[in-house]
Amino acid sequence: MSTTAPTASPNAATTPGARSGRGPGRFFQSVGFALGLPIVLVVLWGVWATVTEPKFFPTPAEVYTAFVDTWIGPAFMEDVVPSLTRLAIGLVASIAVGIALGTVIGLVRWLREFLEPSFEFFRAIPPPVMIPVIAVVLGPTGLMKVVVIMLGAVWPVLLNTIDGVRGTDSVMKDTASAFALTRGQRLRNLVLPAAMPRIMAGVRQAMSIALILMVISEMFNASSGLGYKIVYFQRNYLIAEMWSGIVLLGLVGVLLAVIFGFVERRMLRWYHGVKEVEHG
Amino acid sequence: MADTLLTVEHVKKTYNSSTGTVEAIADISFTMNAGELVCIVGPSGCGKTTLLKCIAGLLRPTDGSVELHGKRVTAPPPNMALVFQEYGRSLYPWLTVRGNVELPLKHKKLTREERRQLVDDAIEAVGLSHADGSYPWQLSGGMQQRVAIARAVAYQPEVLIMDEPFAAVDAQTRADLEDLVRALHKDRGMSILFVTHDIDESVYLGERVIVLSNAPTWVQEDLAIDLDPERDQITTRALPRFTELRTHVYQQVQRAKRGQAVRPGA
Numbered sequence: 001m002s003t004t005a006p007t008a009s010p011n012a013a014t015t016p017g018a019r020s021g022r023g024p025g026r027f028f029q030s031v032g033f034a035l036g037l038p039i040v041l042v043v044l045w046g047v048w049a050t051v052t053e054p055k056f057f058p059t060p061a062e063v064y065t066a067f068v069d070t071w072i073g074p075a076f077m078e079d080v081v082p083s084l085t086r087l088a089i090g091l092v093a094s095i096a097v098g099i100a101l102g103t104v105i106g107l108v109r110w111l112r113e114f115l116e117p118s119f120e121f122f123r124a125i126p127p128p129v130m131i132p133v134i135a136v137v138l139g140p141t142g143l144m145k146v147v148v149i150m151l152g153a154v155w156p157v158l159l160n161t162i163d164g165v166r167g168t169d170s171v172m173k174d175t176a177s178a179f180a181l182t183r184g185q186r187l188r189n190l191v192l193p194a195a196m197p198r199i200m201a202g203v204r205q206a207m208s209i210a211l212i213l214m215v216i217s218e219m220f221n222a223s224s225g226l227g228y229k230i231v232y233f234q235r236n237y238l239i240a241e242m243w244s245g246i247v248l249l250g251l252v253g254v255l256l257a258v259i260f261g262f263v264e265r266r267m268l269r270w271y272h273g274v275k276e277v278e279h280g
Numbered sequence: 281m282a283d284t285l286l287t288v289e290h291v292k293k294t295y296n297s298s299t300g301t302v303e304a305i306a307d308i309s310f311t312m313n314a315g316e317l318v319c320i321v322g323p324s325g326c327g328k329t330t331l332l333k334c335i336a337g338l339l340r341p342t343d344g345s346v347e348l349h350g351k352r353v354t355a356p357p358p359n360m361a362l363v364f365q366e367y368g369r370s371l372y373p374w375l376t377v378r379g380n381v382e383l384p385l386k387h388k389k390l391t392r393e394e395r396r397q398l399v400d401d402a403i404e405a406v407g408l409s410h411a412d413g414s415y416p417w418q419l420s421g422g423m424q425q426r427v428a429i430a431r432a433v434a435y436q437p438e439v440l441i442m443d444e445p446f447a448a449v450d451a452q453t454r455a456d457l458e459d460l461v462r463a464l465h466k467d468r469g470m471s472i473l474f475v476t477h478d479i480d481e482s483v484y485l486g487e488r489v490i491v492l493s494n495a496p497t498w499v500q501e502d503l504a505i506d507l508d509p510e511r512d513q514i515t516t517r518a519l520p521r522f523t524e525l526r527t528h529v530y531q532q533v534q535r536a537k538r539g540q541a542v543r544p545g546a
Contacts, residue, residue: 171369174338178362179384179435180355189383193374270374274417 058240067244075229083226084252086142087214090149094206098154099199102161103191112162119159127152127209128216135220145217145225152213153206160202164195197271200264207256215249226252285439285471286312286335290344293330304330306496306543307344312473314438317465319482320475321529322492322500323537328475331497332443335473336362348439361432365444367424371416371431377403378412381431402434405468406460422453426460433464439471440464447477455513458485462511479533483507483525484516491532498543501532 042060049059058066071080105111131148138144168191176186192199218227226245233242265272293305304327312318322328333339335346337356346353348360361384364370371380381399390398403412406426416424425445432440442461446454458481464470476482482489483505491501505525507516516522535541 169369171364171366172372174333175362175364175370177338178336178356178360179431180358180387181384182387185383185387189372189375193372196374270415270417273415274373277417 056239058243062240063243063247066238066240067247070229070241070244071248079224079226079229080248082142082224083214083218086145086217086225087149087210087252090146090214091153091207091210093146094150094153094210095157095203097150098157098202098206099161099192102158102199103165103187103195105158106162106165106195107191112166116162119155123155123159127213131217131220140221140223145214145222148217149210149213153210156202156205156209157199158202160198160205161195164198165191167198168194193270197268200268204260204264207260208253211249211253211256283314284311285314285316285349286473287347287350288331288335288344289347291331291334291341291346292343293327293334293339294342303496305334305341306498308492308497308499309344310490310499310502312439312471314471315469316488317461317472317474317486318488318490319486320473320490320492321477321479321482321533322497323494323533324477325495326492326536327495327497328477328492329443331492332362332441332473332475336360336441359438361435361437361440363425363428363432363440363442363445365447367421367428367445367448368416370428371424373415373417376413376415377408377419377427377430380416380427381412381434384431384435398434398436402430405433405464406430420453422449422457425449425457429457429460429464433468433470437470439473442472442474444476445474446481454481459513461485466509479529480517480526483522483529484511484513489525489529491529491536493536493541493543494539500536500541503529503532 045057046060049057105115127148130151134144134147134151138147172190172194176190181189214225215227215230218225219231222228226249230242230245230249233239233245288308288310291305291308292303295302295304308331310318320328320331330339334341335353337346337353337360340354348357351357372383375383378399381402382395385395385398388395400409403409406429408423408426408430411419411423416427419427428445446457449457461472461474462485465472474482474485476485486505487509489501489503489505490499491503492498493500503525507519507521507525532541
């Protein structure tokens with residue numbers, strides 16, 4: 001590094017007239033890129049649906065009609081909202097529990113050595129196999145479904161937090177000691193921010209696991225929810241409706257990814273900045 | 281001036297490893313008065329950093345003691361500040377320049393206004409007032425080390441300890457930072473213990489230069505630098521006396537490297 005460019009932020013490096021412009025032009029360009037592939041896929045699907053057995057592959061228009069009829073209306077409040085609520089509660093609980101436990105375990109060495117080998121065992125168990133057991137204990141309730149989501153989604157957050165907390169840079173720790181930072185300050189200003197990139201990677205994994213478990217938990221003795229509806233449509237040969245449910249699941253995934261991306265960019269602005277500087 | 285600030289007495293440090301015990305520091309004793317700028321110089325691998333960590337209370341010496349104002353150091357004392365060599369790992373990248381300087385002050389009993397003034401003053405002293413909202417990684421290496429110095433200055437320590445702070449910056453930046461350290465010492469009367477492997481730097485900066493031996497380390501020489509306190513990169517370094525002192529220290533370090541110097545009484 002040299003002494004030039006005192007405060008120039010790397011983000012300010014985009015010069016006017018560069019290949020990808022700024023303002024509305026840039027916005028439409030990125031929207032175009034984002035929607036390009038979906039449009040191509042829908043067209044291909046339409047072609048595919050006209051040349052094959054239409055029974056299992058309805059046309060995009062039929063699925064669209066089914067989507068509007070099925071999900072916009074009372075089903076939204078009866079099935080979609082409860083599912084998403086359980087997903088949100090399960091995910092938030094996993095993140096909270098994962099970070100809290102992970103921080104304690106990451107900081108206390110004997111606890112880590114005591115627990116980590118067992119964690120590998122529990123983590124390896126696919127959570128769906130536990131659903132019947134949990135259902136027997138808790139009954140076919142919303143709580144049971146939230147617990148299933150949590151049991152699966154907590155692991156990546158927990159293990160990544162342990163790793164992130166343990167990996168705190170030694171010079172950063174010496175700095176904290178030299179300036180006699182209090183325990184709370186260390187946690188808030190050193191341990192957690194330093195572990196945050198790892199924690200966020202864990203949260204990203206937890207999100208996809210939680211979405212899968214949300215669906216699966218509703219496939220066993222349930223009477224409402226997205227997963228229940230999709231299975232119901234499958235069993236009753238309501239093929240277009242089934243596809244519309246699958247499309248809805250995909251859209252939920254996109255929504256989660258957008259929320260995650262927004263939060264991650266805000267929380268890890270420094271991390272992306274450091275990376276950008278390191279890679280020139 | 282004879283107010284003793286720091287007393288290092290027979291500090292010894294051995295490490296236990298699987299291959300046996302390694303003696304890093306054999307026996308180091310020296311004292312430092314309030315308001316002094318003392319440089320510690322020695323061959324690489326002579327345990328300078330180990331010694332500093334013992335003095336700063338980050339490491340417990342195997343034997344001997346470190347006293348600050350007559351109080352034994354067992355944990356990092358609140359009236360001591362450190363500047364590390366690895367500025368990139370010592371500043372917190374998630375905090376701005378201002379946030380980094382302010383952080384250690386938050387647990388001191390200060391009003392918001394006092395804290396703000398200390399931070400402003402320290403950032404101004406290192407010449408970074410224009411960058412106080414930037415993040416460390418947006419700055420050059422030399423400027424990052426200035427932030428670390430500002431953090432130490434704002435902490436209002438009685439003694440400032442610097443561990444090879446300029447080893448990783450380029451030569452021109454280094455000269456500027458050396459003058460910054462001289463200015464902090466002269467204008468603010470700060471007591472500074474400065475560790476370096478650069479012989480010229482130790483003579484240019486210090487009022488005293490302590491030459492360490494090869495590991496296991498002891499104090500090979502404690503040399504007073506009788507240069508004018510007004511120092512200047514061009515004229516001071518051109519003085520015949522500077523050259524003499526520099527040559528003397530250089531020879532001492534060479535002897536230390538070859539292990540030719542014999543520890544008295546060992």
